[in-house]
Amino acid sequence: MNSKKISKKIYLEKIKLLEKCNKYYYQKQKPIVSDHEFDSLKEEIFNLESKYKYKDLKSPSVKVGFEPSKKFKKFKHRLKMLSLSNAFSKEDLINFQKKNINFLTFNKDYEFEYSVEPKIDGISASLNYKNGKFVKGLSRGDGEEGEDITANLKTIKDIPLKITYTDFPDEIDIRGEVFIENNDFKKIEKDFANPRNAASGSLRQKDPKKTELIPLKFIAYTFGFSSEMTIDKQSDFINNLNKWGFKTSELNKTIKGIDNLVKHHSDIEKKRFSLNYDIDGIVYKVNDFNLQKRLGFMATAPRWAVAHKFSANYSITKIIDIDIQVGRTGALTPVAKVKPVNIGGVMVSNATLHNEDEINRKDIRIGDTVKIERAGDVIPHVISVDKNQRNSNIKKFIFPKKCPCGYDTIKEFNKVTKKIDAVRRCPDIGFDCNRIAKEKLKHFVSKDALNIEGLGKKVIEKFWDLKFIKLPDDIFNLNFQTISKLEGWGSQSAENLKNSINKSKKLKLDRFIYSLGIRHIGQENAKLISEFLGDYSNFIKLKEKKNIEDLSNIDGIGETQISSLKNFFKNKLNLKVVSSLSEILTFEKNVVKKTEGVFFNKILMFTGKLNNISRAEAKSIVENNGGKIVSNVSKKLDYLVAGEKPTSRKIKMANDLKVKILNQKDFEKISKLGQ
Numbered sequence: 225m226n227s228k229k230i231s232k233k234i235y236l237e238k239i240k241l242l243e244k245c246n247k248y249y250y251q252k253q254k255p256i257v258s259d260h261e262f263d264s265l266k267e268e269i270f271n272l273e274s275k276y277k278y279k280d281l282k283s284p285s286v287k288v289g290f291e292p293s294k295k296f297k298k299f300k301h302r303l304k305m306l307s308l309s310n311a312f313s314k315e316d317l318i319n320f321q322k323k324n325i326n327f328l329t330f331n332k333d334y335e336f337e338y339s340v341e342p343k344i345d346g347i348s349a350s351l352n353y354k355n356g357k358f359v360k361g362l363s364r365g366d367g368e369e370g371e372d373i374t375a376n377l378k379t380i381k382d383i384p385l386k387i388t389y390t391d392f393p394d395e396i397d398i399r400g401e402v403f404i405e406n407n408d409f410k411k412i413e414k415d416f417a418n419p420r421n422a423a424s425g426s427l428r429q430k431d432p433k434k435t436e437l438i439p440l441k442f443i444a445y446t447f448g449f450s451s452e453m454t455i456d457k458q459s460d461f462i463n464n465l466n467k468w469g470f471k472t473s474e475l476n477k478t479i480k481g482i483d484n485l486v487k488h489h490s491d492i493e494k495k496r497f498s499l500n501y502d503i504d505g506i507v508y509k510v511n512d513f514n515l516q517k518r519l520g521f522m523a524t525a526p527r528w529a530v531a532h533k534f535s536a537n538y539s540i541t542k543i544i545d546i547d548i549q550v551g552r553t554g555a556l557t558p559v560a561k562v563k564p565v566n567i568g569g570v571m572v573s574n575a576t577l578h579n580e581d582e583i584n585r586k587d588i589r590i591g592d593t594v595k596i597e598r599a600g601d602v603i604p605h606v607i608s609v610d611k612n613q614r615n616s617n618i619k620k621f622i623f624p625k626k627c628p629c630g631y632d633t634i635k636e637f638n639k640v641t642k643k644i645d646a647v648r649r650c651p652d653i654g655f656d657c658n659r660i661a662k663e664k665l666k667h668f669v670s671k672d673a674l675n676i677e678g679l680g681k682k683v684i685e686k687f688w689d690l691k692f693i694k695l696p697d698d699i700f701n702l703n704f705q706t707i708s709k710l711e712g713w714g715s716q717s718a719e720n721l722k723n724s725i726n727k728s729k730k731l732k733l734d735r736f737i738y739s740l741g742i743r744h745i746g747q748e749n750a751k752l753i754s755e756f757l758g759d760y761s762n763f764i765k766l767k768e769k770k771n772i773e774d775l776s777n778i779d780g781i782g783e784t785q786i787s788s789l790k791n792f793f794k795n796k797l798n799l800k801v802v803s804s805l806s807e808i809l810t811f812e813k814n815v816v817k818k819t820e821g822v823f824f825n826k827i828l829m830f831t832g833k834l835n836n837i838s839r840a841e842a843k844s845i846v847e848n849n850g851g852k853i854v855s856n857v858s859k860k861l862d863y864l865v866a867g868e869k870p871t872s873r874k875i876k877m878a879n880d881l882k883v884k885i886l887n888q889k890d891f892e893k894i895s896k897l898g899q
Contacts, residue, residue, distance in 0.1 A: 231272060231275075231276055232276070232278065234272070235269065235272045235273075235276070235278050235280075236280065238265060238268055238269050238272070239269065239280050239282050239283060241265065242262075242265055242266065242269065242282075242284060243282055245262055245265070263310055263312075263533060266284045266310075267310075269283060269284060270284070284307075284524060296363075296371035296372050296373060296428075297371070297372040298365065298369045298370070298371060298372070299360070299362055299369065299370060299372055300368060300369050301350060301362065301365075301367070301368060301369070301370055301397075301448060301449075302397065302448065302449035303397065303448040303449045304367050304368055304521075305348065305350055305362075305364045305365075305367050305370065305399070305448065306367055306521065306524055306525050306526060307367070307524055307525055308343075308507065308525055308526070308529055308530060308531040309522075309525045309529075309530050309531070310505075310530070310531050310532075310533050311530045311531065311532045311533070312532075312533055314482065314486050316530075316532075317482050317485060317486065317508075317530070317532065318482055320530045321336060321482060323527070324336065324510070324519060324527060324528065327519060327527065328515070328518060328519065335480050335481055336480070336510050336511070336512075336515070337478055337479075337480050337510075337511040337512065338478065338479050338480070338485065338508040338509060338510060338511055339457070339458035339459045339462065339476070339478055339508075339509045339510075339511040340475075340476065340477050340478065340479050340485070340488060340506060340507070340508055340509075341445055341462075341473055341475070341476050341506070341507045341509070342473050342475045342476075342492065342499075342503040342505075342506060342507070343503055343504055343505040343506060343507050343531050343533075344401040344403050344443060344473070344501060344502070344503055345403070345419070345420050345501075345502040345503060345504045345566075346401040346402050346403030346404075346419075346420060346423050346501075346502075347363065347364075347401065347402045347403070347420070347423050347424050347427055348363070348364040348399065348400075348401060348402075349361055349362065349363060349364075349373070349377060349399070349400060349401070349402050349427075349442070350362045350364075350370065350397045350398070350399050350448055351377065351383060351397065351398045351399070351400075352395075352396075352397050353387065353392070353393075353395065353396050353397075353398065354394070354395050355394060355395075356386055356387040356388055356389075356392055357385070357386055357387075358374075358377075358378070358383065358384065358385045358386070359374075360372065360374050361373055361374040361376075361377035361378075361383075363427070367524070371428075373427055373428070375432040375435075376426070376427050376428075376429060376432050376435040377402070377427070377442075378432070379432055379435050379436040379440070380402065380440045380441070380442050382441050382442040382443070382470070382471045383442050383470075384468070384469040384470065387468050387469060389467065389468055391454075391464070392468055393450050393451050393452050393453065394451045394452065395449070395450070395451040396447055396449065396450040396451065397447055397448035397449045397450070398444050398447055398465070398470065399444070399445065399446045399447060399448055400442055400443050400444035400445050400446075400470070401442070401443050401445070402423050402427055402440055402441070402442050403419065403420070403423050403440070403441055403442075403443070403501050403502070404419045404422045404423045404426075404438065404439065404440055404441065404501075405419075405439070405441060405500045405501050406419060406500050406501060406502070407500060408439040409422055410564075412438070413571070418502075418566055418570075418571060419501070419502055419566070420502065422438065423438075423440060426438040426440055427440070441471070441501070442470075442471065443470075443471050443472060443473055444465045444470035444471065444472055445462070445465075445472065445473070445507075446458070446461070446509075447461070453513070455513065456512065456513055456514070457511050457512060457513060458509050458510075458511050458512075458513065458516075459476075459478045459511055461513075462476050475492065478511055479508075485506075485508060485532070488506065489506050489532050492506055493534050493540070494540055494610065495540070496534065496539075496540065497539050497540045497541050497563075497565050498540075502566055503534075504533060504534055505531045505532050505533040505534050506531070506532045507529060507530070507531050507532075508529065508530050508532060509528060509529040510528040510529070515528065516528040538567065538595055538596060538597040538598070538607065539565040539566065539567045539572070539595075539596050540565075540593060540594070540595055540596075540610070541562045541563045541564075541565040541572075541593070541594065541596055542562065542563045542591070542592070542593050542594070543560045543561070543562055543588070543589070543590055543591060543592050543594055543606075544561045544562060544563060544590070545560075545561040545590055546558050546559070546560055546561070546577065546583075546588075546590055546621055547559045547560075547561055548624060548628060549659075550627060550628065550629070550650055550657070550659035550660055550663065551660075551663055552660060552663040552664050552666075552667050552741045553649070553652075553660075553741075553743045554627075554649040554650040554651065554652060554653075554657065554660055554743075555647050555648075555649050556579075556580075556623075556624075556627065556633060556647070556648045556649060556650065557576060557577075557578070557579070558576075558577040558578070558579070558580070558583060558623070559574050559575070559576055559577065560574065560575045560576075560577055560588070560594070560606055561573065561574060562574065562575055562594070562596065565596065567596065567598045567604065570598065572596060572598060572604045574604065575594075575596045575603075575604040575605055575606050576603050576604070576605045576606075577605070577606055578605065578646075579646045579647050579648065580623040580646065580647075580648050581646040582646070583621055583623060584623075586606065586608065586609055587609060587611075587620070588606060588609055588621060589609075589614070589618045589619065589620060589621050590618070590619075590621060591614075591615060591618040592609045592610070592611075592613070592614055592618065593609070593610040593613035593614070594606045594607075594608065594609050594610065595607045595608045595609075595610070623648065627650035627657060627659065628659055629650060629656075629657040629658050629659050629660075631650050631651060631653060631656075631657060632651070633648045633649060633650055633651075634648070634649055634651055635647070635648055635649070636649065639783075652743060652788070652791040652792070652795075653795060654792065654795045654797060654798045654801075655694075655695055655795075655797045655798065655801060656795070656797055661694065661695070662684070662685070662688050663741075664696075664740075664741040665684050665688070665693060665695075665696065665699075666681050666684050667739070667741040668696045668699075668739045668740075668741065669684065669699070669728075670739075672735070672738060672747055673735060673738055673739030674728040674731060674735070674739050675728060675735075676699070676721075676724050676725055676728045677720075677724040678717070678720055678721040678724050679699070679721060679724070679725070686710075687702075690710075692706075692707075695797075695801055695804070696739075696801055696804075696805060697801065697804040697805055697808060699725060700725060700729070700808050702721075702722075702725070704718045704719070704721065704722045705718070707721065729808060729809050729810060730809070730810045730811075730812060731809065731810075731811065731812065732754070732811070732812050733754040733757070733759065733760060733763065733811050733812075734747075734750045734751040734753070734754035734755075735750070736760070736763075736805075736809065736811065737750040737753055737754055737763065738750035740792070740798075740801075740802070742788055742789060742792045743788045743791075743792075744784050744785045744788040745785060745788060745789070748780070748853070748854070748855045749780065749781060749785055752778050752780050752781055753775060753778065753781065756775065756778050759811065759813070760806060760811045764802065764803075764806065766789060766793055767793040767799060769790065772786055772789055772790055772793070773786070775789070780854045780855065780856060820850055821848065821849030821850030821851065822849045822850075822894055822895065822897045823846050823849040823850050823851025823894075824849070824850030824851065825850065825851075826846075826850075826851045826852070826862040826863065827851070827852050827853075827854055827860055827861050827862050827863075828846050828851055828852070828853055828854075828861070828862060828863045828864075828865060829853065829854050829855065829856070829857060829861055829863075829864050829865070829874075830842060830843070830853075830864075830865045830867065831864060831865070831866055831867070831870040831871045831874045831875070832866050832867030832868050832869050832870030832871070833867045833868040833869060834865075834867040834868075834888055835867070835868065835888060842865070842891070845895050849895065857874050857877040857878055857881065857883065858881070859881045859883075861878070861881070861883045862883070862884065863883070863884050863885075863886050863891075864878040864883050864884070864885045864886070865885075865886045865887075865888070865890075865891045866885055866886070866887055866888075867887075867888055
């Protein structure tokens with residue numbers, strides 16, 4: 225297949241994906257991608273069309289929106305209800321203006337006057353008035369046809385049902401945006417993902433009485449069909465909308481010059497989240513209606529308007545408080561409690577501040593106005609502080625030198641980096657710290673540890689607050705009759721939890737070691753230690769210093785892990801916990817390692833994604849063929865198996881140490897020899 229055919233295939237796949245996104249966005253009110261991802265997808269389609277001269281009838285360059293739902297009657301818009309082209313940078317705006325100057329054959333230095341409006345993140349609607357009376361309201365639909373949602377629109381108090389001004393056209397379609405204000409959304413947020421979904425879902429109710437219960441708003445910004453229009457400018461039309469009784473945005477203004485547009489965009493972006501409604505950009509319209517008429521329309525958008533979008537990955541908000549959270553290993557993580565903001569369709573109220581050094585470096589304080597970023601599924605974090613917005617009475621944040629449990633915190637010396645760690649920690653005191661203890665309990669019951677179904681993080685929190693549990697062995701002594709009477713519980717759910725706990729009592733030694741949450745002892749290290757020790761009796765002997773030192777013979781276990789185990793067994797409460805659990809749990813015997821197979825006495829490591837086989841299954845194949853899996857590249861490694869997108873650092877280390885690198889096909893070929 226040649227490159228052009230491949231490109232055509234990619235193009236059609238992107239069209240298909242866009243159609244799916246449109247369906248979920250316009251018909252189901254359940255967006256499956258963020259606005260930023262949607263805009264990027266459209267841009268990729270436009271680029272492919274420009275390069276290869278492709279054109280599909282479902283392309284965003286041909287049609288807008290999605291076909292109207294069958295729930296409502298459909299009517300044609302008398303003037304198409306098109307979308308807007310997007311701009312993301314100053315360069316995009318320069319190109320937008322340059323194209324219009326060339327189209328009109330104006331002097332290259334000509335400066336348009338623009339009517340500037342916020343791009344409200346809501347649902348577009350067109351209101352048809354005849355002789356001053358509101359007679360029909362349509363959704364955007366696919367741009368040509370819209371849904372008749374008149375009854376629902378009539379419940380919105382911002383929409384005048386009768387206009388008596390003599391200069392109001394005999395017939396006109398007023399267009400604008402239906403939305404819900406953020407303070408009203410808070411009252412119903414449990415039912416919707418974000419304010420836009422709330423507006424969309426409410427407008428599409430079959431029963432207008434249900435729509436009336438939702439405090440929807442309407443802001444008018446333009447018109448479609450009009451029987452007569454004596455106004456010359458968009459800004460004058462906005463003024464008339466106000467006079468006729470429509471609500472318009474307080475942010476509307478007129479601006480000349482690209483630099484001034486960019487400055488205005490930056491100013492609004494900084495304060496967008498102090499508004500009581502969501503906006504995702506600024507719309508610039510050539511203000512002169514005569515020039516608009518001359519410029520006309522492209523297939524899906526007017527030439528005379530553009531939407532200058534904001535970044536979908538960050539927001540501006542205010543820090544309400546800074547909370548110190550303590551993890552299972554004692555790390556103190558500062559978390560900013562912020563005024564809730566919408567970032568790419570997700571409401572964010574917390575943002576990590578990482579550590580003490582990060583707070584000091586950025587000088588982050590309670591009460592500050594900050595920029596928060598959320599990229600993909602990454603936890604939101606604070607990028608920067610707007611110190612121009614800082615009040616003089618806001619004090620510097622002093623990171624606590626004590627853990628919330630009362631113990632003095634420490635910063636450890638990292639022997640690898642030869643520096644003091646940035647992370648401040650509660651000393652390695654295990655269950656003696658109530659914050660660490662609670663996190664250790666969550667780890668103890670997790671999927672890769674005891675895997676107790678029905679005992680998730682929220683249940684652990686609740687049982688902790690009710691003083692049902694403090695240490696792991698308390699889980700096996702719960703009063704299920706008392707639990708069955710709790711709110712949200714019953715006799716059946718309590719019985720299910722009891723069965724799940726009893727089922728967890730039999731497990732392998734490596735899962736038990738991992739469940740204890742010992743710092744630096746993850747699943748792989750727990751497995752290596754378990755294989756070396758053989759059974760629980762040898763594990764408990766690690767409380768003797770001489771026995772712990774023997775672990776240095778295990779490939780993959782180093783000084784860091786041994787030191788951590790020493791700290792664990794020094795603690796009397798840890799010893800008590802291990803001893804109590806040994807009387808409750810039954811440990812399965814370790815499977816004797818194979819002394820034959822194609823990987824006998826070979827050490828392997830995987831990096832990158834494997835196709836059609838899980839990492840767990842691949843490891844099982846190696847172990848069933850007498851091999852051993854490690855998690856670090858060393859000179860003892862026999863094979864590094866590289867899947868898709870392997871870690872380049874690991875590949876380089878393997879090459880430097882002359883370790884043989886296998887691709888997935890090589891690995892599968894060798895594996896088949898052992899079958």
